[in-house]
Structure formats: C-alpha cells, structure tokens
Amino acid sequence: MSFDSREFSIAQGIPVRLYRFHRGVTLWLYCTADRNIELGVQTFRSVLGGISDSGIQQTGDAKSDGLTITAPASLDVVQPFRAFPPSDPIGLSVFDMHYGDTEARLAGSYRISSVGFPALDRCKIKCVTRDSEMGEPGLLDAYMRTCTAVLGDRRCKVDLESYRVDLSIDSRNGLSVFSSDLSDYPAGWFTGGYVAWAVGGGEFDRRFIDRHISNELQLLGGTVGIPPAAQLRAYPGCDFLASTCHSKFGNSLNNRGIPHLQLDSPFDGNQVW
Numbered sequence: 001m002s003f004d005s006r007e008f009s010i011a012q013g014i015p016v017r018l019y020r021f022h023r024g025v026t027l028w029l030y031c032t033a034d035r036n037i038e039l040g041v042q043t044f045r046s047v048l049g050g051i052s053d054s055g056i057q058q059t060g061d062a063k064s065d066g067l068t069i070t071a072p073a074s075l076d077v078v079q080p081f082r083a084f085p086p087s088d089p090i091g092l093s094v095f096d097m098h099y100g101d102t103e104a105r106l107a108g109s110y111r112i113s114s115v116g117f118p119a120l121d122r123c124k125i126k127c128v129t130r131d132s133e134m135g136e137p138g139l140l141d142a143y144m145r146t147c148t149a150v151l152g153d154r155r156c157k158v159d160l161e162s163y164r165v166d167l168s169i170d171s172r173n174g175l176s177v178f179s180s181d182l183s184d185y186p187a188g189w190f191t192g193g194y195v196a197w198a199v200g201g202g203e204f205d206r207r208f209i210d211r212h213i214s215n216e217l218q219l220l221g222g223t224v225g226i227p228p229a230a231q232l233r234a235y236p237g238c239d240f241l242a243s244t245c246h247s248k249f250g251n252s253l254n255n256r257g258i259p260h261l262q263l264d265s266p267f268d269g270n271q272v273w
Contacts, residue, residue, distance in 0.1 A: 003096075003103045014099035017107075019051065019069070021077045023090045026201035028077040039097070047071060049121070056094070056108050062131035067094070067110055069125040073168045078123050078198075081115035083225035087101040087206040092127050092162075143214050146240040150195075157254050167195070167232040176218045177232065187213050192237025195219065197230040207238060210260055 007013060016037060021028040030051055031037045031044035038044075049072040057065045071078075082084045090112045097104035110127035117123050141148045149155040167179040177195070190212040196204040207226065211218040217234065226232075238244055242259040246252040264270070 003098065003101060003105055004198045009100070016096065016097050016099050016216075017053070018095040018104060020093045020095070021090055021112075022043075022087060022093070023086065024201050024203045027202060028070075028075075030075070035101060037097075037099075039095075039102070048073065051075075062129050062134070063064070065129050066113075067108065067127040067129075069127065071123055071125065073117055073119070073121050073123045076121060077112075078125060080205075080225075081112075082117075084205075084207075084221055085114075086199075088203065098232045101141045104151070120130075121166075142255070143258065143261070145257050145259055147238075147242070147245060147255050148240075149254070149256050152235075155254070155256065156251065158249050159232050161238050163249075165190075165234045166235050169226075169228075169230065169232065170215075172223045172226075174224075175214045175222050177223055177226070178215050179217070179232075180215055182212070182215045182217065182234070185212075190217060190236050192239065194233045194237075196233045197226060204233070209234075212237075244268055 003181070010014075012026055017032045017041065018037065019030045020042075021030075026099040028041070029042055029044040030047050032051055035042075035046050036043050037046075051071040052068065054068040059065055077090065092110040092112060093106060094108045094110070095104040096107045109130045112125055112132065113128045113131070114126045115123055117128070139185040147156070152158050164186070165181060167177075167181045169177050170180055182190070187244075188211075189229045190209050192209065193212075194206045194208045195217065196206045197206050205225070207223075209217050210220045236240070236248070238248065239259060240259055242252060242255050245255040245257075
C-alpha cells in the first residue's frame with residue numbers, strides 16, 4: 001500500500017518517525033520503532049529507552065514551530081554538546097513512514113539550537129525550523145573606520161590557508177594551549193584568530209583565540225573538548241584597521257573601512273562641525 005493509503009486507512013497504518021541528523025557527511029540515524037528500519041541504503045537505529053518529539057507544528061509563526069526531542073542521554077548526536085557546542089550547526093530532517101513500506105515523507109527540516117540534560121539518563125534536543133533563520137536580521141555595512149568584512153570571506157579575499165600554522169600541543173592549563181611552534185611569531189599575531197582540529201568526516205571544530213603571547217594561545221571557552229593529542233591549525237586574527245590590513249596581509253585594496261573618517265560626530269549637538 002502507498003503512504004497515503006495507510007495514512008488515511010482506519011486500521012492499516014503503523015506509523016514510524018525517522019530522524020536524520022547531519023553535519024557535513026556525518027550522519028546520525030534514529031527511529032521511533034522497536035527495531036531498526038532500512039530505508040534505501042540507510043539504517044535508522046532503534047533507540048533503547050525510546051525517542052519521541054513534541055510534534056510537528058505549523059502555526060504560521062516560524063519561531064514558534066520548533067521541535068523538542070526527548071531521548072536517552074547516551075544518544076551519540078548529543079555527546080558533542082556536553083563540553084562545548086559544535087562549531088558548525090547540526091541539521092535534522094524528520095521523515096514519516098509506515099512500517100513495512102519503502103516510502104517516507106519529509107515532515108520537517110530543522111537545526112539543533114540547544115541540548116539540555118534534565119536528568120542523568122535523559123536529554124532534550126531543542127530544534128528550530130530552517131524558516132526561522134530567514135527572519136533573522138543580517139549584518140549591515142556601517143560607515144566606520146574599521147573594515148566591515150570578515151577575515152577570509154569573499155569580500156576580504158585573504159586566503160587564510162596560506163597563513164595557517166600547524167601546531168602540536170606541548171601543554172595546556174584549561175584556559176590556554178602552549179606550543180613551541182608559535183615561538184617564531186610576534187605577540188598578538190594570532191589574537192582574534194582561531195584554532196581548529198579535526199572531528200571526523202572532514203569536519204573541524206573551532207575555538208577563537210582571545211590572546212596570543214609568546215608560545216601561549218588563550219582560547220575563548222578554554223581547552224575543554226579539545227582532544228589531548230589533537231593537531232591544531234592556528235589562523236591569525238585581524239583588528240580590521242587599514243594599517244594592519246596592509247602590513248599583515250597586504251590586502252589594503254580590499255579593506256572596507258574608512259581610515260580617515262572624521263572622529264567628530266555631526267549629531268553630537270555642536271553647531272560647528
């Protein structure tokens with residue numbers, strides 16, 4: 001029978017919900033059934049203890065149409081949220097099907113916004129719809145002395161890979177990492193930049209650098225979640241001043257700031273401007 005036939009039948013429907021979490025090429029597949037479900041070449045695993053959600057909502061307000069999933073705290077997809085949230089979003093596609101069929105209908109597309117652990121053995125995964133992201137205001141270019149581009153983006157055009165430094169961690173203290181590979185760089189070279197390390201599937205987690213002194217990188221959020229034997233990639237930072245853009249990256253032609261902007265404001269009440 002087709003999905004619609006079972007859906008509208010009186011007693012022939014055996015509904016199963018499928019959850020496909022994804023980050024890049026890494027997938028976490030779960031189902032509400034009491035056994036694994038094969039769909040194409042993918043296997044959606046049954047969850048010991050059960051997995052459920054608050055229900056698909058379509059109220060017309062995208063911000064109110066979120067989804068909360070309740071599952072065991074041992075669920076693989078939530079483990080990265082225990083120490084520090086992943087650097088890249090984890091998406092979620094929800095499918096509905098009936099047991100014994102091979103047809104699954106997409107019920108909703110979401111992104112994990114937060115994970116809570118209300119009990120030792122349970123977690124709650126709060127997800128927001130993709131539509132809600134469209135209503136978020138974007139950044140605006142302001143009339144200012146500093147550059148409004150992000151270092152390394154399509155407007156900045158600096159190739160950060162050419163400035164990347166591979167590090168081996170010599171030691172750490174919970175707040176900073178120390179590496180002798182930094183000794184050749186002046187203090188502050190990496191301030192405002194970030195470090196990245198591989199987490200599998202071609203994906204990298206990142207931690208921003210709050211301060212760089214000698215062979216120390218002080219990280220925003222500390223070293224929690226960074227594997228002891230991780231090989232770090234360090235990328236330099238920028239203070240977005242025209243002088244730094246020219247001396248550090250040779251990129252003054254792409255600097256979007258106005259370095260000679262007058263410091264006095266025409267709106268400060270002074271009649272002489």
